[in-house]
Amino acid sequence: MTNNKSVLSWIEEMKELVKPDNVVWIDGSKEQIDALKKEAVETGEMIKLNEELLPDCYLHRTKENDVARVEARTFICCKNEEDAGPTNHWMDPQEAYKMLFDIARDSYKGRTMYVIPYSMGPIGSPLAQIGYEVTDSIYVVLNMNIMTRVGAAVEEVLGDSENWIKGLHAKCDVDPEKRYITHFPEDNYIISVNSAYGGNVLLGKKCFALRIASYLGKNDEWMAEHMLILGVEKPDGDVKYVTGAFPSACGKTNLAMLIPPEIYREKGYKVWTVGDDIAWMRKGPDGRLWAINPENGFFGVAPGTNEKSNPNALASTKKGTIFTNVCLNLDNNTVWWEGLDKNPPTNAIEWKGNPWNGKESTEKGAHPNSRFTAPAVNCPCISSEFNATAGVPISAIIFGGRRATTTPLVYQSRDWNNGVFVGSIMASETTAAATGAVGQLRHDPMAMLPFCGYHMGDYFAHWIEMGKILGDKAPKIFNVNWFRLDDEGHFIWPGFGDNFRVLEWILGRCEGTADAEETAIGYVPKAEDINLEGLDIDIDTLKSILYIDKERWAAEADEIENYYKIFGDKLPKELSDELAGLRARLAK
Numbered sequence: 001m002t003n004n005k006s007v008l009s010w011i012e013e014m015k016e017l018v019k020p021d022n023v024v025w026i027d028g029s030k031e032q033i034d035a036l037k038k039e040a041v042e043t044g045e046m047i048k049l050n051e052e053l054l055p056d057c058y059l060h061r062t063k064e065n066d067v068a069r070v071e072a073r074t075f076i077c078c079k080n081e082e083d084a085g086p087t088n089h090w091m092d093p094q095e096a097y098k099m100l101f102d103i104a105r106d107s108y109k110g111r112t113m114y115v116i117p118y119s120m121g122p123i124g125s126p127l128a129q130i131g132y133e134v135t136d137s138i139y140v141v142l143n144m145n146i147m148t149r150v151g152a153a154v155e156e157v158l159g160d161s162e163n164w165i166k167g168l169h170a171k172c173d174v175d176p177e178k179r180y181i182t183h184f185p186e187d188n189y190i191i192s193v194n195s196a197y198g199g200n201v202l203l204g205k206k207c208f209a210l211r212i213a214s215y216l217g218k219n220d221e222w223m224a225e226h227m228l229i230l231g232v233e234k235p236d237g238d239v240k241y242v243t244g245a246f247p248s249a250c251g252k253t254n255l256a257m258l259i260p261p262e263i264y265r266e267k268g269y270k271v272w273t274v275g276d277d278i279a280w281m282r283k284g285p286d287g288r289l290w291a292i293n294p295e296n297g298f299f300g301v302a303p304g305t306n307e308k309s310n311p312n313a314l315a316s317t318k319k320g321t322i323f324t325n326v327c328l329n330l331d332n333n334t335v336w337w338e339g340l341d342k343n344p345p346t347n348a349i350e351w352k353g354n355p356w357n358g359k360e361s362t363e364k365g366a367h368p369n370s371r372f373t374a375p376a377v378n379c380p381c382i383s384s385e386f387n388a389t390a391g392v393p394i395s396a397i398i399f400g401g402r403r404a405t406t407t408p409l410v411y412q413s414r415d416w417n418n419g420v421f422v423g424s425i426m427a428s429e430t431t432a433a434a435t436g437a438v439g440q441l442r443h444d445p446m447a448m449l450p451f452c453g454y455h456m457g458d459y460f461a462h463w464i465e466m467g468k469i470l471g472d473k474a475p476k477i478f479n480v481n482w483f484r485l486d487d488e489g490h491f492i493w494p495g496f497g498d499n500f501r502v503l504e505w506i507l508g509r510c511e512g513t514a515d516a517e518e519t520a521i522g523y524v525p526k527a528e529d530i531n532l533e534g535l536d537i538d539i540d541t542l543k544s545i546l547y548i549d550k551e552r553w554a555a556e557a558d559e560i561e562n563y564y565k566i567f568g569d570k571l572p573k574e575l576s577d578e579l580a581g582l583r584a585r586l587a588k
């Protein structure tokens with residue numbers, strides 16, 4: 001426990017408010033964490049899985065109404081409504097505090113308050129930040145203990161500094177009508193009530209590491225982004241690092257842990273995972289952009305994860321993992337989800353807790369947004385630089401979305417500002433990661449629509465500014481789309497490990513060794529520039545997903561113009577100029 005006055009006085013304030021029966025300070029020790037696991041099993045909050053097949057693994061089921069992020073109930077509470085911008089929900093901070101404190105008041109009665117000191121980023125890294133989360137949920141404590149660096153060492157680094165983020169989580173009655181996920185960027189404060197699910201309650205993750213951190217970064221020349229970080233090792237041992245921003249459930253974890261096709265493995269190519277969801281980036285002493293992963297684990301989408309699609313993610317879940325809302329196989333007390341294998345258990349309990357026979361039922365065994373919380377150290381391809389306090393230098397930034405049409409497999413932006421434009425016009429089909437309709441195309445600039453803690457127009461301006469700060473050392477910017485569909489609705493590109501072929505082209509472009517064709521939207525590989533060796537796809541098919549359909553893009557430009565209107569005079573002139581440039585090139 002700390003002597004930090006600012007921390008102690010806030011904890012006193014919280015105790016006064018929520019009135020816990022007792023307070024437990026999380027030190028992160030094995031004894032303490034083991035005791036909490038035991039308690040959670042005794043109360044039924046978690047189910048212990050087969051110790052031989054899945055050592056130290058647990059299953060947790062949330063309420064049926066509490067299975068994903070709730071964007072409609074997520075708020076940015078800053079003094080001026082204008083500062084939250086057109087893409088965020090806003091609440092007046094004073095009104096919000098009052099309403100939230102009223103909801104949370106006395107809600108820990110009969111419960112324990114857990115105080116979690118945590119570091120986002122390697123403890124002591126100049127890029128790391130510290131937070132305290134108080135919660136009445138053991139599930140939250142155990143997940144935070146996997147996803148962040150928790151405990152006494154964090155408090156030692158903080159010392160008596162007042163530079164830390166407050167996070168209050170209160171489960172209350174898990175009432176969806178009173179559920180609020182709120183952020184006070186001007187006060188370094190997060191309050192989350194009436195949920196007990198992932199991104200709503202693991203306050204270090206989306207709330208802090210993206211919404212609050214994006215605001216901090218804007219004011220201090222750094223960036224907090226919804227990005228994976230990976231390293232590509234070449235046969236000569238040289239490693240080049242790349243980040244990728246794809247919207248929720250659009251392939252970050254899969255790309256981050258990719259295994260290159262055999263023809264590359266034979267030559268000695270490898271991929272190393274630094275992060276699968278969030279990157280914090282700042283200009284380093286050498287002038288390049290350096291990135292850390294502020295997290296310490298993976299909160300990954302379970303469905304679709306299998307031995308073929310993502311063996312590294314699957315291996316990461318084999319010990320010390322918490323599964324949420326997957327299916328329980330009663331025959332051997334292990335877990336199952338759609339897409340794990342073709343053998344659904346017949347004697348099982350589905351994610352809602354009902355008996356389930358996978359051979360007969362038409363219902364799903366696992367929720368589409370069921371997740372695993374796995375320690376990063378479990379990952380067979382975890383980067384040697386995972387804990388590097390300086391981070392890793394970034395050569396390329398990749399944007400990408402889920403687009404059935406229009407957007408080609410890959411293209412390179414013309415320069416930094418054009419790359420910011422490419423990120424700003426991202427659109428993607430919605431997924432089960434947030435409540436609401438699935439499969440609807442929506443704008444999701446830089447994959448940050450649900451996560452930007454301030455005005456998106458100012459966020460674009462910050463990106464432009466970072467380009468000026470980095471100058472000719474700025475990473476090159478690309479866009480990818482693994483999700484083009486054929487007339488029958490099948491994915492055209494094989495994806496997963498074969499995405500390495502696209503990564504190879506991207507790095508080749510950074511090094512000046514790969515060829516491309518200049519098009520209206522940017523530099524697109526000629527079909528021959530993507531290596532298809534060992535792959536069963538013909539060159540005409542590849543051509544079809546590299547083709548730039550000018551009519552569709554002209555319609556896209558109209559759509560972008562319309563979308564841009566919501567930013568009013570906050571839209572940087574650089575971006576309206578880029579749009580005009582695109583139109584002019586399309587008209588040629």
Ligand code: GTP
Binds near residue numbers: 247249253276301
């Ligand atoms: P969040 O954790 O929500 O931020 O998601 P994510 O971006 O990490 O997505 P993830 O890698 O978990 O992938 C989500 C879904 O996309 C899974 O169902 C994957 O099977 C699917 N997916 C990932 N990569 C590819 C790909 O290259 N091609 C196709 N067709 N599907 C993919």
Ligand code: SPV
Binds near residue numbers: 068205206247
């Ligand atoms: C996402 O939705 O982008 C996630 C899962 O990574 S959550 O932590 O719930 O936000």
Ligand code: MN
Binds near residue numbers: 226247248249277
């Ligand atoms: Mn995510």
